[in-house]
Amino acid sequence: MSTGNLYIALLHYPVYNKRGEIVTTAVTNMDIHDISRAARTYGVKRFYIVTPIEKQKQFVERILSHWQKGYGATYNPSRKEAFGIVRVADTLDDVIATVSEETEGRVHVVATSAASRGTSLSCDDVRGKISQSGDAFLILFGTGWGIAEDVLEKADFSVEPIRGNSDYNHLSVRSAAAVLLDRLCRH
């Protein structure tokens, strides 16, 4: 299947902390590496790292630069290739505006959550939508204790939480992103 119009974003704001307060989380190096490699594997067009904090944006740019232009680029060319689809953005609205402009069409914003929501679609349903539509789809992943309710409500729809075959439902965002992309995009 084609996933030429699939975009993903990792939100560091607005997300919850353990106490249910809205916070900005720190960007982690491993998220950038693992999720960019998974995104590149599944033909995602762009992976946006969303944080409003200037120092954090500089941190991401420094990592990207190391692997794209520095020693890392020759040491590990496949990392350079994965990082080629990574972009930094201030806000989710900025990401939506950029993708809209690039695709000149509608952008369907898809929320993910570890908790079930009444309006969630199954992975198969979302897979069908992506493969049958020429529109762009932007899948949101959260950090911390999950994406703020406000953002979840404004999304066009949600996809069901990743469940395995147990009552345990605590994948890392890196694992959840890889599994979801596999369910939505594998041949």
Added chain:
Amino acid sequence: MSTGNLYIALLHYPVYNKRGEIVTTAVTNMDIHDISRAARTYGVKRFYIVTPIEKQKQFVERILSHWQKGYGATYNPSRKEAFGIVRVADTLDDVIATVSEETEGRVHVVATSAASRGTSLSCDDVRGKISQSGDAFLILFGTGWGIAEDVLEKADFSVEPIRGNSDYNHLSVRSAAAVLLDRLCRH
């Protein structure tokens, strides 16, 4: 489906480095966290971290202890639960012996590799074997530049590499383990 007899092992020896030499890699904190959470999610019975180096085994035990008995256990009980299935082992042979003893039956050793092998089975075939057999299955994941040929040859069979929908084939071992478990074990 039941995966009550599924075991996984992460090998830090014998694996290749970038130059194709057999080395022992360092254990990384994130592998323990991400893979134990994925394993627990998919009903894996035990996750073995295999390293012959005493200092590395102590490093793993210290991390496990923090999240199982220390501050981490109360701060994040779901991490404690995931770490409950993690064990440290000196060698792959030790793991096989332990699992054999525990299950009192045959242990099928399943290799994984990012490179295609002539003898690889599809994920669906392996899923069928696991769900239909009462035997134990032990899936091996490599670190560094992959599991040594010697071990791959001694495995009962290999499972096909994880491919997305692109020519890019460089998932992290954390992502590859999560995706493979989803393909083999999801409801």
